[in-house]
Amino acid sequence: xxxxxxxxxxxxxxxxxxxxxxxxxxxxxxxxxxxxxxxxxxxxxxxxxxxxxxxxxxxxxxxxxxxxxxxxxxxxxxx
Numbered sequence: 001x002x003x004x005x006x007x008x009x010x011x012x013x014x015x016x017x018x019x020x021x022x023x024x025x026x027x028x029x030x031x032x033x034x035x036x037x038x039x040x041x042x043x044x045x046x047x048x049x050x051x052x053x054x055x056x057x058x059x060x061x062x063x064x065x066x067x068x069x070x071x072x073x074x075x076x077x078x079x
Contacts, residue, residue, distance in 0.1 A: 002041045010038070 004010060007023045017035035019028045030038065040050045 001044045004042070 004019070005021075007021060009020050009022060011018055011020070012035065015032075017030040017038075019030065021027070036053075037050055040053070045053075
C-alpha cells in the first residue's frame, strides 16, 4: 500500500488537487489524471486496475499494453 510521506497533506478544492509539504512549505498542483491515479494508489487499487480505468476514461492504451509510463509488464517501474 502507498501512503503519503509524513508531513505531506492532500487537499482538493474546486476540483483542483494540491499536495503540501508542511515541513518545507513546498506544494504541487496536480492535474485531474494525476489526482485520480494518486487517490487510487492511496486506496490500494492495483496498477492493473488503475491502468484499465485510465484507459477507459481517456481511450488510450493502458500501461500493461506496453507503453511503460507507469509500469512495465512485470509490474516494476520502467528504467
